[in-house]
Amino acid sequence: MSFQIQYSYAEQFAEAIQPIVASAQPSPASDPQWLAFNQQLATELGIPACWQMTTQGLQLYAGNQLPDCLKPTALGYAGHQFGHFVPRLGDGRALLLAELATPAGTIIDVQLKGSGPTPFSRSGDGRAPLGPVLREFLVSEAMHSMGIATTRALAAVSTGDWVYREQALPGAVLTRVASSHLRVGTAQYIASFNDDALTQQFADYVLARHYPECANSAHPYQALYSAVIERQAALIAQWMSVGFIHGVMNTDNMTLSGETIDYGPCAFMEHYDPNAVFSAIDRAGRYAYKNQPAIALWNLARLGEAWLPLMASDSQQAVRCATELVQQFPRCYEQHYYALMGAKIGITDIQPDDRDLIDQLLQIMAEQQLDYTNTLRWLANGELATETTLRAWQQRWLQRLSHQPLPLTAVYAAMNQRNPAVIPRNHWVQAAISQTLESGELTVFNDLMTVLRTPYAMPTTAPQYTQPATAEQRVSKTFCGT
Template structure:
């Protein structure tokens, strides 16, 4: 049952924080909104009133044309390191937080319009989004959710009926994003920059209450907060790495303290394995390459720790020492999470120390032979691994690795049938391959054709299930189909 408007539970707790952390701002109406997508299962999960379910009232709400009385839009302030360069005031330049929804299970979520027009943080920009980035975020965030990765979600997408000017004229669109919150590492950097310890304490207490309430019961709650965020980010990035996902723009303002993947700009999934893969057109030096994601996550978390220093100890030297101890745990947490996921991908439930070399030797083999990351692991998950062998051009290297793998599997306390089932539950048959995403965007942008966009939405709902109807979406891009550059929507 969908919720009625009367029973819809919304709050605006962020507005109880100091006024320096946000600005009230109304969306700019658009000319002729039309539905692109509406996420009915997510709407039901949120308890969204049926009034707004793929209806005209919903269209006007999610276009920013006619807000409901429970909406109190604001733009959040934050700072951030962008490609290691600190910008003291960024903020929501094209996004507005409408409300915080408390779903029937008591879980709190932000409801945010993205691309709803200029805000005081737009820095001369138009506050709009082209159609392509909205489609990419809708497809990618929902696919990531289906893959089990902590992520923001997409509730709705509407076209604006207006043109957005970037390097060319593009149709505009607006995304409705759902998140546990939009509190970023950059948000803490901004609060810390105000040099008001009472305000920093209030904000940290708010973050703890919202995301990590167990920290409030610890002898040192702010140190516990730092450790909790470190653990959450380490686990999320390990999950990315196990799937070949490349975020593309891991600036500190694009890293959520909840551990959710946020801001799907120039992101993409790797096909042929290469640890130095970069997709983002603005990442010219490879700062956010696939292999750099774990160390960059630690770099970002170090900036988070710096923001918390005044709360960790009144003596800066002692505060730095406490932060350093917490940050030193990142590698341990990340390595354990990554190892666990990669061992599961290989069907290894009881790993011994010598078994861990299977991961490194396999990745080296895949790197040297340009093996498709997703397809290889899925083929390895079959009863017969002949198809995986066919992906390797050097049969001698494959046979050597395969013999070691089989030796390890022989020591596992599971049957081959159990191994296959377990591996297929962690090695997806389908991922959002970049050429498919781009093809859907091109068809919608140039022809107004949403058929592929709709197909991909459905296909990626069950990425671990082999379905003949969607088998064509499991194939890597041909040389002609490859899309090696992705772009932000700003």
């Protein structure tokens, strides 16, 4: 299939499009300059050569010169933010340029983020500081390289303009790619119109775009809700398995496609701490590392509320149905999580008793403040621990592995394909941002991006990227760009 632009939102919603989609234009950047361009992704998506790393591409991704075929729109959504419902949020600093049919036959969204105000900006400037743009580029591409469902970064350009937050900061625009930008908050926003036909129309679109296998179910909307729950359970399990902390798990930051979205004050844990919080705006720890599965369940319950009219014609029956479906999440999450963690320690046929083995290792990591990523990687080295508690666990673990048919060398090799050697450690992400802000140089950013593209390979020429932060390097707080 050749590259082509589609407008599925407009086609699907027809006259009902006005409540959820607003036309807008990006604000011009005074002096755009390239920061990064994802050539691999551009090739995969079939982006025309003129829209790649060219002068024309630079003007496009800065929002300065859009081809006539593009009709940018901002999408409306609502959301529970730190547990409090806000009925109208929407793309306040993002514009959907187009939906593209890729050479593989899939439909993807291409969006500018930080391109200026939209009808949903609520008096905001719609701009993005350079730092959060670089952070999202690095972390989202690292997540993709680790095999975790995520939005992607296609391009990043500086604008030459200042963005005013606590202080004046250089501005930038990120071009983000996603299977779609439809969120739990989108469903909540549509439900607020109290129009069951519109709710059904939206669910039909989600079903057709992301879950076509549900269409032939005897109860397609129940199947749809169950499928969203399943994908989110798998996604959160992946987050937890690599020590990722999203930081702002509001309902408007949870996609219906099951992709990670909105890398604001996100971070990767270094020493294992279930209570780890890095987000400067999460003062109560609502979105702490250990809370992420429970918050996902809470968010999915809000989706069930938005879709109650689709569950059954009788309201009480609808509530019972939605409740039964969402209660699948804890079991589904645990199955995914322990399967992932089992594979990370070389167990391919996870058994109930193995959960205790995994939990004991995590408890030891927490008590001894061991680096999460490096400890899991170290296990495959075949070295014996010197510390008594860890050595006792290691002997029990080796005994468990002896019951599997594979030799230890094969087990260790498989573990190294499950445990990254390199993650976007907070201090290196901050070093990349600081260097660019202070000197305009992108050396650290580019070097870090290179090793993050092959996270399971040990970077022999750049071992510093595998090392935890020293006390002086430690980044304890991360910040959102809004």
